[in-house]
Amino acid sequence: MAKNNKDTLSPELVRLLKIFGIGSLVFVLVMSFFNEKRANNSGKEPSPMRITDAERLYFKNVRSAYYDIENRRDARMTVYRHGKRAKNTEEPTLVxxxxxxxxxxxxxxxxxxNFEDLPIxxxxxxxxxxxxxxxxxxxGDKFAHFEFAEQITPLLIDNATFEVWQIDNWEPLWADEKEKNAVMVTIEDYQKLIGKTK
Structure with a gap:
């Protein structure tokens, strides 16, 4: 006749299950205190060029008065060019x-x-x-333009003088203080718009 097996756990197995269960709970509890990074489930990658509604409203309601505005409905974009930018086509300039x-x-x-030659x-x-x-x-792309603006910003703040290479010689750039100021104001407004003020 077969022995009657009861489904009971041995004391060693019960002790191992208690240790594993308590250890798992302690591990989860400890890890929850150190979890500072949150998952990004929005479907959008973080971008240094992202703007908030408050920044957009401030720019549109306050700062846009100083800009000429071009609506590009086909691309769903709006282009803002400073009203006091250099508009002379005779001399090379960057806006x-x-x-x-x-x-x-x-x-x-x-x-x-206002010229076609690359590289500048x-x-x-x-x-x-x-x-x-x-x-x-x-x-290049939007990041290349952003990086170029970042490179010249400290030089503009330090009041450096600039020259641009044209065909076979160096031509003065932003010689008029008004032109230089329009460039600086545009960069400052952009930095405020993306929440990066210096």
Missing amino acids: FSIILNQVNDEAYIFLEP RLKWLGPEKNQEGEITFEG
Whole structure:
């Protein structure tokens, strides 16, 4: 005759299950205190060019009065160009514009030269001796334009003088203080728009 097996757990197995259960609970509890990074389930990648409603409203209601506005309905974008920007087509100049992308809630800064030559080579001279350098802009996407603006911002703040390479010689750039100021104001407004103020 077969033995009558009862389904009971041995004391060692009960002790192992208690240790495993209590250890798992302690592990989960401890890890929950150190979980600072949250998952991004929005479906959108974080972007340094993202803007909030408050920043957009401030720009549209206060700062946009200083800009010429071009609505691009086909692309669902609005282009803002500073009203006091350089408009002379005889001399080479670089102008920045701010583009609001309504679909992605983003803002872009975009370089608009009045000449077609790429790459754009800038030579700058600082207010003190031995402060000089060269910056090259190859063109590219929104990040390349953003990076170029980031490179020249500290130089504009330090009141550096600029020259741009044209065909076979260096031409002065932003010689008129009004033009230089329009570039600086555009970059500052853009930095406020994306929440990056210096």
